[in-house]
Amino acid sequence: MQILKIIIATVAISSIGISQIDDKTYSLSTELGVGYSRYFTTMDYDDLNQNGFSGTVKVMWNPEHLLSIGLETGYQYLYSLDVSDYSTEFGNTNVKASMYTVPVFIVFSMKVLPNIKLSAGSGVYLLFNSGELFGDELSSNQISIGAHMGISYTYPINNSMAIGGELLYSYFSKLQDQTVAIQFLFVYDFFRY
Amino acid sequence: MKKILILLVSLLLFYSCNNEVDVVTPVVDPSGFLDQTYPLPDNVKPIMEGVYEVTIGNDLLGDQVVVKWNRDRLSIFSGKNGGYIVLNSGYLDSVLFFFGYWRYSTNTETGAATFYIPANEGGSEILSGDTTFNTIKFIGNYGVGNELAANPLTLQYKRPFSQSVKQGNFDILAHRGGGRNSDYLGVSENSIEMINIAERFGTTGIEIDARLSKDGVPFIYHDGDINLRLTQKSIIWGDIESFTWAQLRTLVTLRNGEKIPSLREALEFTLEETNIKTVWLDTKDVDVVPASIELLTEINERAVNMGRNLKIYLGIPAEDVYDKFLEQPNYQDVPSLVELSIDQVREANALIWAPRWTQGTQSSTVQQMQADGRKVFTWTLDDENYIEQFINEGQFDGILTNYPTIVSYYHYIKQ
Known part of the structure; x- marks a missing residue:
């Protein structure tokens, strides 16, 4: 429900005071983003590493309207923990655990200024958990619904390519945690009609 | 642009609202x-x-x-x-x-x-x-x-209390060890701490949920996965039965800070520290059936030796568990509770038939089962009006509920 509210609100925000563009060209573009992600959680582990890599791949359909729609996937590191000699009721052990996610999202984006877009998306996160405790492997995966929203700036370097940056906020329903990622963006219009 | 920023900030504030309920039980006897x-x-x-x-x-x-x-x-x-x-x-x-x-x-x-x-x-x-x-x-x-x-x-x-109430052997069975997390009882469902307070709600019996860890340790936990309804945030997530017992015990904390109890811990605590007389051991995974039978047999024997009025029944909620149960040696000697048809109850020689409450009071079928020497429990009955009706008009030997206090009230006022 929160995710729906976020999307509706983001689309509403995106719609304020923006007129339709005159360009009648439709295009398909791919957007590659790589950067840094910070995981925000209420988990209480001193040695939790919450900094990691974020990468996204989007394929967007850009009609003559301001609103674009597309699909997104990628990779986002969430956290890892590596503690030696951890004291437990079963004796001391080394604890290793990490989590990363692969989003499968529908995304919407809207140009609010000539070079600035707001985006919002929702779908599922495939969550991959792995590690080791007492010499036994930890391994599980699951699905969480989720959402993200972002703001990006792109600067065209020619007719079909642009580079820029994106600030992306993501929410994971299952974990009730979030990430903020800063990414370098490369945009390529690979098909126009 | 200003409008956008205002709306964005409003959105973030709206999103950050926490609607989680926190019920703080008052301090008892603050002056000592x-x-x-x-x-x-x-x-x-x-x-x-x-x-x-x-x-x-x-x-x-x-x-x-x-x-x-x-x-x-x-x-x-x-x-x-x-x-x-x-x-x-x-x-x-x-x-x-x-x-x-x-x-x-x-x-x-x-x-x-x-x-x-x-x-x-x-x-x-x-x-x-x-x-x-x-x-x-x-x-x-x-x-x-x-x-x-x-x-x-x-x-x-x-x-x-009326003579029928005093002389009867009616079971008030509390769901998930005594109550659900969603009822904010201050302790977590399916925990030792919950079993410890269950009798305060009038319960004479508890229902707990058995699962099996990856390395074969039976433990009690309701859901199939590690999730925030039942646990605090943890570095491990996913299918709970894909983890070893040491991993679960070390890395998972129940919602109110307790550790997941092993089935042995839960049953031994019930035997040694409470006056609970009935345990409905619900089977959440077919693989836990043999281990549950072994453990309940041991604890039931210990109860007899202690002169303790306690009986643990293996709950059989579904066909796959039922089939697995029939594969076990001497299954007809295992105290069991079957939620399926009365024919299956008889085939398994279950001591208890447990129909869902939505099937009604079914008095004639209940009487048939009782004539066989079996008990009949109905589950999971939470609506106050139906609780009153089932107690006054039904012939059940017990009711499983999330609200044992309501069942207690209507049971004990019965004339």
Whole structure:
């Protein structure tokens, strides 16, 4: 429900005071983003590493309207923990655990200024958990619904390519945690009609 | 641009709102008064049990309540919102003192409650073990939320429990060890801590959920995955049965801070630390059937040797579990509870048939089962009107519920 509210609100925000563009060209573009992600959680582990890599791949359909729609996937590191000699009721052990996610999202984006877009998306996160405790492997995966929203700036370097940056906020329903990622963006219009 | 920023900030504020409910049970006896009193002797406790009229304080509890001792606490059950009071006790001279809290089962309202029974209002007679008392009057107060207990509340003895209630063997079974996390009881469902307080809600039996860890240790936990409904945030997530027992025990913490109990810990605690007489061991995964049978057989034998009135039944909720059960050697000698058809109950030689409450009171079928020498429990009955109807019109030997306080009230007021 929160995710729906976020999307509706983001689309509403995106719609304020923006007129339709005159360009009648439709295009398909791919957007590659790589950067840094910070995981925000209420988990209480001193040695939790919450900094990691974020990468996204989007394929967007850009009609003559301001609103674009597309699909997104990628990779986002969430956290890892590596503690030696951890004291437990079963004796001391080394604890290793990490989590990363692969989003499968529908995304919407809207140009609010000539070079600035707001985006919002929702779908599922495939969550991959792995590690080791007492010499036994930890391994599980699951699905969480989720959402993200972002703001990006792109600067065209020619007719079909642009580079820029994106600030992306993501929410994971299952974990009730979030990430903020800063990414370098490369945009390529690979098909126009 | 300004509009956008304002809306964006509003959105973030809206999103950051936390709608989680936090029910804080009032501190019992904050002044430590009971420390200066003597504990009530066990033999006098049953004297004060019975049905009481609420002479002052009907707004809180309605017109009548049930007063019932449950192990080390005095519990009071009302017919209003599943309201109940749990009290610690002690006495000085010939006056009995009680400190505790009240709570509505069906919402989150709670507050402090205190009572005393004066010497001339039954205190002397209770303490002397005199069962021919003229009256017993609880005089007290209650507060709402964090308020001091300042609102008057008085209970007047009305009658003892009926003979059918006293002589019956009706089971009040609490779901998930005593209650669900969604009812905010301050301890987590399917935990040792929950089993420890279950009797305060009037329960005589508990239902717990058995699963098997990756390395073959049976433990109690309801859902199939690690999730925030049942646990605090953890570095491990996913299918709970894909982890070893050491991993679960070390890395997973239940919602209110407890560790996941092994099935052995839960059953041994029930045997040794409580007066619970029935355990419905619900089978959440077919693979846990052999380990559950081995353990319940051992604990049942220990109960017999201790002279303890406790029986653990293997719950069989579905066809796959039923098929697995029939593969076990001597399955007909295993105390079991079958939720399926009465033919399957007979084939498994189950001691209990457990139909879902939505199938109605089914009196003739219930009587058939009872004529076979079996008990019949219905589950999971939470609606107050249906609880009243099933107790008064049904022939069940027990009811599984998330609101044992409501079942207790309607059971004990039955004439």
